Amino acid sequence: MNSSVIIFPGSNCDRDMDVALNKFGFKNKMVWHNDQSIPRSDLIVLPGGFSYGDYLRCGSIASKSKIIRSVIDFANSGGLVLGICNGFQILTETGLLPGILQQNKYLDFICKNVFVKVKDKKNKYFNNIKKDILELHIAHNEGNFFCTEEELKTLEDNNQIAVTYCNSEGLENEDNNPNGAINNIAGIFNKNKNVLGMMPHPERMIDKYLSGEDGSLFFENLLGNLK
Amino acid sequence: MKIKVIVTLKNGVLDPQGKAIQQTLNGMSFSNVEEIRQGKYFEVSLNENNETKAKAQVEEMCKKLLANLVIEDYKII
Numbered sequence: 034m035n036s037s038v039i040i041f042p043g044s045n046c047d048r049d050m051d052v053a054l055n056k057f058g059f060k061n062k063m064v065w066h067n068d069q070s071i072p073r074s075d076l077i078v079l080p081g082g083f084s085y086g087d088y089l090r091c092g093s094i095a096s097k098s099k100i101i102r103s104v105i106d107f108a109n110s111g112g113l114v115l116g117i118c119n120g121f122q123i124l125t126e127t128g129l130l131p132g133i134l135q136q137n138k139y140l141d142f143i144c145k146n147v148f149v150k151v152k153d154k155k156n157k158y159f160n161n162i163k164k165d166i167l168e169l170h171i172a173h174n175e176g177n178f179f180c181t182e183e184e185l186k187t188l189e190d191n192n193q194i195a196v197t198y199c200n201s202e203g204l205e206n207e208d209n210n211p212n213g214a215i216n217n218i219a220g221i222f223n224k225n226k227n228v229l230g231m232m233p234h235p236e237r238m239i240d241k242y243l244s245g246e247d248g249s250l251f252f253e254n255l256l257g258n259l260k
Numbered sequence: 261m262k263i264k265v266i267v268t269l270k271n272g273v274l275d276p277q278g279k280a281i282q283q284t285l286n287g288m289s290f291s292n293v294e295e296i297r298q299g300k301y302f303e304v305s306l307n308e309n310n311e312t313k314a315k316a317q318v319e320e321m322c323k324k325l326l327a328n329l330v331i332e333d334y335k336i337i
Contacts, residue, residue: 088277089298097284 034059034259036076039104041066041095046081046117046234053236054078057252066098075259076113077104079120081172081234091134091175092122101127113157113259114228118173121220121230130223130230131188132180137173138213144172146245147211149196149219149233150203156226157258158195158251166203167196167247169233171211171219176232178214178221188221195220195229261308263318266335267327268299302326 036059040047047063054061054076062072071077085094095101101123108114108129116124124130137143148166151159180188188194197217199205205217212232220231238248269275275297282296304321308314315336322334 085280086277088280094280094284097288099287 034075034256035073036061036078037064037071037074038062038078038080039064039066039071039100040080041082041084041098041123043084043086044080044082044119046119046236049234049236050078050080050117053239053248053252056239057249057256059256064100066095066100068100069103071100071103071107074107074112076115076255077107079104079114079116079123081118081120084119084123087175090126092119092124092126095119095123096126105129108223108228111225111227113255115158116228116230117234117236118171118176118232121232122175124228124230129228130221131184132178132221134173134175134232135177135179135213136175137177137211142172142174143176143211145170145211147171147219147233148199148201148203148209150199150205151196152194153192153222153226155192156195156222156229158222158226158229158255160254161257162250162254164247164250166199166201167233167250168201168238168245169235169247170237170244171233173212173232176212176214176219178218178232180215185215188218191224193222193224193226194218195222196231196233261306261311261314263304263306263314264337265302265304265318265322265326266299266337267302267322267332268335269297270331270333273331300326 122134196219200209210217235248235251238245278296278298285293327334
């Protein structure tokens with residue numbers, strides 16, 4: 034299975050993603066943002082980081098880069114596009130996903146492990162994962178998901194909410210919401226569920242000796258679906 | 261009373277963010293954009309009915325906090 038990770042100036046989770054994808058059997062290629070086209074891929078990943086120094090709004094400049102036209106075409110033709118952290122911010126700025134990631138409610142940069150609840154399993158990202166609650170890592174300053182009431186209703190009606198912040202028992206409330214995101218939302222899909230944006234980093238949880246293994250479940254499942 | 265303030269970088273001070281936005285606009289077919297300078301806009305609501313007094317107070321705020329006069333200019337509008 035082939036994957037491509039897009040690198041923008043300021044991306045800093047691209048190598049981690051490359052390591053994770055290769056570890057679970059993807060043949061991954063790194064693609065520079067200024068390239069015209071993307072190699073044949075089953076999965077495109079927009080990695081975490083601080084593309085263009087977060088100038089103007091996080092992800093806004095990257096969302097107008099040369100390669101993005103190909104990413105949008107790929108997504109619109111049903112291809113799997115995964116945006117992690119800054120990648121999620123870029124996806125909202127391209128319009129592939131609704132809403133925006135605002136500055137964290139308490140104005141702090143958050144870097145810690147969190148639990149998220151998988152809200153939908155009828156998709157290629159989470160369908161065969163046995164666990165309902167995953168321990169993943171977050172590291173962001175702008176992860177406070179916000180959207181209009183109509184957009185939120187659409188997300189709920191179409192089961193487009195992918196993961197929400199919770200505690201180890203799955204309780205989703207204010208105390209377990211690290212950044213003030215509306216309804217504890219940590220990640221969402223587009224309508225067809227081929228595009229996923231989420232703040233937590235599965236690529237940081239792929240080794241039991243370094244961190245944890247819930248990210249492994251994510252990549253194993255993804256690969257299983259693409260075989 | 262609401263007083264509005266714009267804080268901008270002084271002429272000649274490098275604005276990398278403005279430059280990145282300009283280049284992005286150029287790449288989006290707005291090829292005639294020659295320069296972008298990014299600034300900050302504040303709305304200061306005060307419990308004060310005298311406009312002259314309010315503006316004088318906001319000017320103090322600009323000098324003491326809202327702007328760094330080494331690199332920035334402020335304009336009360």
